[in-house]
Amino acid sequence: MNHAHPNSAEVVVIGGGLEGCAAAWALTRRGVTDVAIVERHTVGSGGTGKSSGVVRCHYGVSSLAAMAARSLEVFENAEDILGTGVGFHQTGYVVGVAENNVAALHASMAGQRAVGVRTENVGHDDVAELWPTADLAPFAAFAWEPRGGYGDAYQTAQAFAGAARRAGATLHQATTAKSVRTEGGRVTGVELTEGSTIATRTVVLAAGPWSAALLASLGIELPLTAHREQIVLIDPGGPIGPVPVFSDLVSLQYIRPEGTNRLLVGNSDLSTLEPADPDDYSDHADPAHIERTAERVGGRLPGLPAPAIAATYAGCYDVTPDFNPVISETPIEGLVVAAGFSGHGFKISPAVGTLVADLVLEGKSSDNDIPAGDFRLSRFAEGDLLTSPHPYAGAGQMR
Known part of the structure; x- marks a missing residue:
């Protein structure tokens, strides 16, 4: 009302x-x-x-990491603080990088810890237990946030x-x-x-x-630039068990569970923007984007039982320089x-x-x-x- x-x-x-x-x-x-x-x-x-609703504190900008850390406390205690849940699923969050980004990963993690973020280095075997369907060979290092996850914006x-x-x-x-x-x-x-x-x-x-x-x-x-960002939902074709949010900075994608039977896949490469009218844009992913996503996911998660595109959507970011x-x-x-x-x-x-x-x-x-x-x-x-x-x-x- x-x-x-x-x-x-x-x-x-x-x-x-x-x-x-x-x-x-x-x-x-x-x-x-x-x-x-x-x-x-x-x-x-x-x-x-x-919004794709990812919850992470992994930022190189210290003030952003601190904001994410303070916000996480609200997501974790939403029923007490806000009077209702916010759809927060504390699955954990893992980010993986290639050799050229290892130094940046470690420096970012040190800065995050300084403002209260709980983050730790984990190895290939640890991540293989978290994501048993993944090909982890291209990664040189990982960071793990056990308090991360995703919510409903x-x-x-x-x-x-x-x-x-x-x-x-x-x-x-x-x-x-x-x-x-x-x-x-x-x-x-x-x-x-x-x-x-x-x-x-x-x-x-x-x-x-x-x-x-x-x-x-x-x-x-x-x-500001209104940038159209595309999201793909995938049916893995069978049970994959509980998995955390996976930020793949080798293939430049992020993958998270969507409920119990889908995966949500987003893009981590915004080097080229797609300006859009926020009042008039296509709210479905383009065929070329779907094809790229299928290739990336297929390469990163070759162990999925029988993956298929389930749905797509698009939204607009308001992007600053x-x-x-x-x-x-x-x-x-x-x-x-x-x-x-x-x-x-x-x-x-x-x-x-x-x-x-x-x-x-x-x-x-x-x-x-x-x-x-x-x-x-x-x-x-x-x-x-x-x-x-x-x-x-x-x-x-x-x-």
């Missing part, structure tokens, strides 16, 4: 996806309960509903929204924000397409790839943006909410391992991009 549009709110969140709902939840936990979420369709109907967004509403926030679906109104360099309200305005002094803009146009109307550039998010104050007082998650958004969403609440209430991060400056919007104009000091050849964008 939607509430009638309010005349005013202490905070208006534009966007009812994962990050917007996480922000509303985090604000209510800090005592800011007069929060209005405006969503043009329904909660989780944009990129959130197309749509269910998580709903859980954030539900928790926020129980604390007093209001949700307004089928409600489109036309513009952010300002006066004298600060926020004064949000104008809706129907013509009404919600008066407010604080706006959190979390509208995914649609965020850039709203900012552009205010003279603020947010460099450095493949890392913007969670930032802006030149307009009272306007905070959380967008450009570049495929990382689900696994860090609880920490995103916390950082947004920090910026709204304090203007700085409350976590020394997650400096707000890392995610500032101005870094693009400054030429100071947020990149891993230990990039992986072939998959540096996503790690």
Whole structure:
């Protein structure tokens, strides 16, 4: 049920996806309960509903690893914290690299441990027990996160929204924000397409790839590319037993269980983007992508009983020039943006909410391992991009 549009709110969140709902939840936990979420369709109907839902803390960027580690605690305790489960399956997460990436793997793991990530080196025999159908010969080293796994991004967004509403926030679906109104360099309200305005002094803009146009109307550039990403679901043709998420940085793919009888396969090579209109794109994988996926999976998992393509889908990432998010104050007082998650958004969403609440209430991060400056919007104009000091050849964008 939607509430009638309010005349005013202490905070208006534009966007009812994962990050917007996480922000509303985090604000209510800090005592800011007069929060209005405006969503043009329904909660989780944009990129959130197309997320592959992988949960990992394996990042070379220390602040991202810390955000994933903090978020993992919420996924593990969702029923206590959010009042409901979020579909989290703690299968574990393994990443494997070739010889040219071994040094980067070890350096990344050291950085992850420094911010509280539980990660360990494992050998071929260990991984063979985890993935008995896999050909592991091309790999030189592996890292193992026993607390990793996968979850349901749509269910998580709903859980954030539900928790926020129980604390007093209001949700307004089928409600489109036309513009952010300002006066004298600060926020004064949000104008809706129907013509009404919600008066407010604080706006959190979390509208995914649609965020850039709203900012552009205010003279603020947010460099985003809507990138179409394709996913393939495979029927293995027989039981394969419990398996963890497998990040294959040799074939540049990731594979995770999907329920009990399918595998979800995604792409780890974003060196070439496929720009798309997030309002009008093919939501099924292309034949060429399906063929490449079949070749990669067949080469990596030759022991599958009788694999067959079960289904495909596609979604859009909102990608920044450095493949890392913007969670930032802006030149307009009272306007905070959380967008450009570049495929990382689900696994860090609880920490995103916390950082947004920090910026709204304090203007700085409350976590020394997650400096707000890392995610500032101005870094693009400054030429100071947020990149891993230990990039992986072939998959540096996503790690």
